Amino acid sequence: MSDYIVKNAKVYTQDSSRPWAEAFAVRDGRFECVGTNEEVEAWAAAQDADGRTDSGNQSASVMDLGGKFVMPGIIDSHTHIAMSAILGGDDDDESIPMYNCKSRDEVLQKLKEMVRMHPHRLYYAMFYGQIEIMAGDPITRDDLDKIVRFRPVILMENECHSAILNSAALRYFGVRNDTEDIAPGLSRYDRDAKGRLTGMITEMTLVPILSIEKISEKQLRFGITKLLSYLISRGVTTIFDAGNMTDEDLIFKTFKAMDEEGKIPVRMFMCHMLWHPNMVGEAIDKLKEYKKKYSTPNIRFETMKMMYDGTQRIHTACMVEPYADTGTCGGTLISEEELLVFMRKLNHERIDFHLHTVGEAAMRKVMNCVEKLREEGESGGDPFRITVTCAHDEVLRPEDVDRFRELGIVANFTPSWNGGNCGSEPENMQKLLGPERGLRTLQSRTVFDTGAVVSFSSDEVELHNLDRWSPFWGMEVGMTRQDPDFGGVVYDEQADGTMAERKDGSTAPVYPPEDEKMTLEQLIEGYTINGAKQLGIDDRVGSIETGKEADFLVLSENLFETDPYRLHDVVPERVYIKGKLQSLL
Numbered sequence: 001m002s003d004y005i006v007k008n009a010k011v012y013t014q015d016s017s018r019p020w021a022e023a024f025a026v027r028d029g030r031f032e033c034v035g036t037n038e039e040v041e042a043w044a045a046a047q048d049a050d051g052r053t054d055s056g057n058q059s060a061s062v063m064d065l066g067g068k069f070v071m072p073g074i075i076d077s078h079t080h081i082a083m084s085a086i087l088g089g090d091d092d093d094e095s096i097p098m099y100n101c102k103s104r105d106e107v108l109q110k111l112k113e114m115v116r117m118h119p120h121r122l123y124y125a126m127f128y129g130q131i132e133i134m135a136g137d138p139i140t141r142d143d144l145d146k147i148v149r150f151r152p153v154i155l156m157e158n159e160c161h162s163a164i165l166n167s168a169a170l171r172y173f174g175v176r177n178d179t180e181d182i183a184p185g186l187s188r189y190d191r192d193a194k195g196r197l198t199g200m201i202t203e204m205t206l207v208p209i210l211s212i213e214k215i216s217e218k219q220l221r222f223g224i225t226k227l228l229s230y231l232i233s234r235g236v237t238t239i240f241d242a243g244n245m246t247d248e249d250l251i252f253k254t255f256k257a258m259d260e261e262g263k264i265p266v267r268m269f270m271c272h273m274l275w276h277p278n279m280v281g282e283a284i285d286k287l288k289e290y291k292k293k294y295s296t297p298n299i300r301f302e303t304m305k306m307m308y309d310g311t312q313r314i315h316t317a318c319m320v321e322p323y324a325d326t327g328t329c330g331g332t333l334i335s336e337e338e339l340l341v342f343m344r345k346l347n348h349e350r351i352d353f354h355l356h357t358v359g360e361a362a363m364r365k366v367m368n369c370v371e372k373l374r375e376e377g378e379s380g381g382d383p384f385r386i387t388v389t390c391a392h393d394e395v396l397r398p399e400d401v402d403r404f405r406e407l408g409i410v411a412n413f414t415p416s417w418n419g420g421n422c423g424s425e426p427e428n429m430q431k432l433l434g435p436e437r438g439l440r441t442l443q444s445r446t447v448f449d450t451g452a453v454v455s456f457s458s459d460e461v462e463l464h465n466l467d468r469w470s471p472f473w474g475m476e477v478g479m480t481r482q483d484p485d486f487g488g489v490v491y492d493e494q495a496d497g498t499m500a501e502r503k504d505g506s507t508a509p510v511y512p513p514e515d516e517k518m519t520l521e522q523l524i525e526g527y528t529i530n531g532a533k534q535l536g537i538d539d540r541v542g543s544i545e546t547g548k549e550a551d552f553l554v555l556s557e558n559l560f561e562t563d564p565y566r567l568h569d570v571v572p573e574r575v576y577i578k579g580k581l582q583s584l585l
């Protein structure tokens with residue numbers, strides 16, 4: 001028999017052959033008979049008449065949703081659960097947030113306060129934001145040395161792609177004036193004109209810092225539980241964890257143990273993360289080892305991840321046309337030739353490949369490699385059959401736009417970034433990328449409209465405020481290119497003449513280009529079926545179709561009738577994974 005029947009719903013199926021339905025049955029965790037109320041009722045009656053009920057006389061239970069909105073479970077196709085648990089630290093974290101500092105002096109003042117409040121710490125590690133406020137007059141090790149001389153100080157920029165270290169920290173991590181960069185232009189130790197370290201280090205040179213404090217399994221479990229509870233409450237039913245710089249064994253072991261205890265209700269797709277050129281040689285064996293040791297029904301290892309370039313604001317993302325302010329082009333972890341050799345092996349082993357590519361040249365190199373491998377496949381070599389995903393894709397050459405579709409490369413974007421972030425105001429972006437290119441970033445709409453597979457993700461690492469992890473937050477910013485956080489407070493006159501605070505993002509500036517605003521249809525597609533395509537599971541999840549696993553959300557409001565500026569507040573009423581109602585926190 002059917003486990004239950006859902007009827008009288010507005011079901012947005014994400015099945016192009018039947019975009020809307022009213023009802024469906026769920027049996028053994030799968031959808032059966034998606035259709036109108038009448039179709040599903042007739043089907044259920046026929047099942048009963050066939051005597052296909054367990055006791056012979058018991059019909060399936062019926063859930064009448066009274067017109068509520070139902071959509072497929074959401075796939076967060078690039079996020080960092082464990083890394084956030086590690087970076088987020090314990091719940092009793094006492095660090096002083098510096099995100100709102102407006103000047104270098106304010107940052108240094110905060111550090112002084114921190115030292116005064118906690119005079120006995122072994123080291124001081126803090127986040128700061130808005131790297132641009134320091135532009136032209138960066139904080140250096142000497143500034144930090146004046147405040148803390150003998151213990152390490154680490155000022156981590158809030159995107160986690162660079163840090164400023166004092167002299168004690170440089171010594172602690174064994175960095176010297178003659179230490180070689182990990183990858184030129186990308187992972188580097190900045191030096192002044194005389195070759196002396198400035199204290200600024202970028203990208204993968206930060207990895208040892210992440211392990212300064214030993215992570216415990218207890219801390220990991222705390223963070224994983226907190227994040228999974230939140231994500232499930234916001235309708236996420238499948239997750240691609242885009243990787244960890246440190247502690248892979250401990251992390252995978254913890255996930256496995258938690259799944260065995262029934263604490264991982266979502267499908268988790270994990271990866272092995274490559275952040276250093278010398279990891280490439282053993283990468284495939286390593287992933288196979290993880291797969292063998294840590295796979296469970298809910299935890300899978302099908303994907304290799306590579307941090308192929310960096311970020312724009314610290315000039316580590318790899319560009320075709322140089323940065324406007326420095327004239328440099330950033331760098332990639334390995335050359336295009338090395339990438340081709342590695343990708344050929346991955347294709348041979350049928351291992352999917354997910355790359356961090358922010359800059360135009362990073363994406364172009366990946367595209368060139370896929371093109372060559374496709375040609376090789378067509379002329380007698382291994383047929384090309386893996387999924388290659390470029391994630392972030394912030395600055396794209398116009399001539400490369402069509403190549404995602406042509407080459408079958410998945411483009412993964414994080415819509416919550418489409419409203420810009422601290423320091424990426426258009427003027428700053430123009431200084432960084434030039435007058436025209438600076439106003440043409442984050443082109444998820446353009447890529448979507450070519451017909452490419454575009455998937456969406458949260459890519460967050462913030463553990464203290466989880467709002468930005470919500471896919472509905474992403475949908476709002478994807479539709480409006482306005483960030484609810486940047487709206488400021490505006491008061492509107494109400495019908496009764498009183499003034500009330502407006503709680504939407506409509507006052508935030510629209511992040512250019514305006515014509516990159518996406519439709520709700522596109523956002524839902526990117527958060528459901530396209531994420532399933534990226535993960536190679538679109539034959540079993542991602543839409544509400546007969547035979548697929550019954551992941552679905554019940555919402556009290558029809559998203560298509562919701563004010564886009566209220567989307568970020570949307571919370572599903574109920575979340576089902578494989579037909580099972582999840583208990584929400």
Ligand SMILES: [Zn+2]
Nearest residue numbers: 078080242459
């Ligand atoms: Zn990421």
